[in-house]
Amino acid sequence: MSDTSLSPALHPWMDTYLEHLLVIQGLSEATLAAYRADLDAFNRFLLKHSLVPKQVDEQTLFLYLMDMKKRGLKNSSTSRHLASLRGLFRFAVQELGMEENPARLLENPKSVKRIPEVLNQAETESLLACPDLSTKLGFRDRAMLELLYGGGLRVSELITLAPLDFDVQVGALRVWGKGSKERIVPLHDQGVTLVNGYIKGWRSLFRPREDFLFLNRSGMGLTRQGVWKLIKRYARVAGIEKTVSPHSLRHSYATHLLEGGADLRTVQLLLGHADITATEIYTHVQSDRLRRIHQQYHPRTRELHEKK
DSSP states (O other), rough: OOOOOGOOOOOOOOOHHHHHHHHEEETOHHHHHHHHHHHHHHHHHHHHTHHHHHHOOOOHHHHHHHHHHHHHOOOOHHHHHHHHHHHHHHHHHSSSSOOSEEEEEOOOOOOOOOOOOOOOOHHHHHHHHHOOOOOOHHHHHHHHHHHHSOOOOOHHHHHHHOGGGGGTTTTTEEOOOOOGGEEEEEEOOOHHHHHHHIIIIIGGGOOOOOOSSBBTTTSOOOOHHHHHHHHHHHHHHHHHHHOOHHHHHHHHHHHHHTTTTTHHHHHHHHHOSHHHHGGGGHHHHHHHHHHHHHHHHHHHHHHHHHHO
16 A cells, blocks of 8 residues: 555545545445555556546556556556546546546456365364353354354454344344445354344443444454454364464355355355455356266266266
8 A cells, every 4th residue: 555644645536536435335444545545556657657637548557557567566456456447537437527438448467266265164163163152252252253154244244233233033134244235144043043142141241332243341342353363263272274264254154155055146145245256256166066966967977977
């Protein structure tokens, strides 16, 4: 990220676009900061070449791509920069009077999509069994682990849950995802029992000072870092050698759903992905399952096995 304290002022178009992302699209502070950093870097490039956004054409963007390459940006970072620029110039055409969108033909650099390391089902069960349910901290932690794995929640979604976001009758959570988008996350029976038990029997012992579902010893909401440290500690106790984070449980949730027969579209909805391409990192799981079904049921495959 650029050092905004030393950065030149952003061009008014960029400030207007960021305000649109905040007010109209409701992006989170973290996402908005990423957009600002990308636009700040592009603004510096334009100033260096005595240009303003209205003068940008395809050649300018090609030169900027070369500049990013010289700076050694990874494909993932370059793709994020380009997404910010596509959004800026699309907005400029729609709202700021720019005649043509110079970013309309921009393509992201090709990158290999890799699924993050996930836990197998035995490792997951071992991790979930670690918290001591006879203590308030242990019960809280077990309930949190169940939501991260049983509901596929992001850690940011977990720590911002309020007690009223849980509906024990329906057996579901109301979750606010990226861009403040609401989705309903169904929970399995054990998850419902644990969360309900935590709210009814344990949460008050934390002497709540904030209206978050999960609280620390001081009655305040948990931080991302706090949840991350808890999971790392339980992973060590469980003897899991893989690198485990809150997101590992979300990825394990998606992988295990697909292994069990769910389709990508359903998993997309459950994860709260706005675009199916974000869910496609799990495609290989579905491909493996289809291959096994083909080998088991297709008559030509059966014939070949019988001849052996």
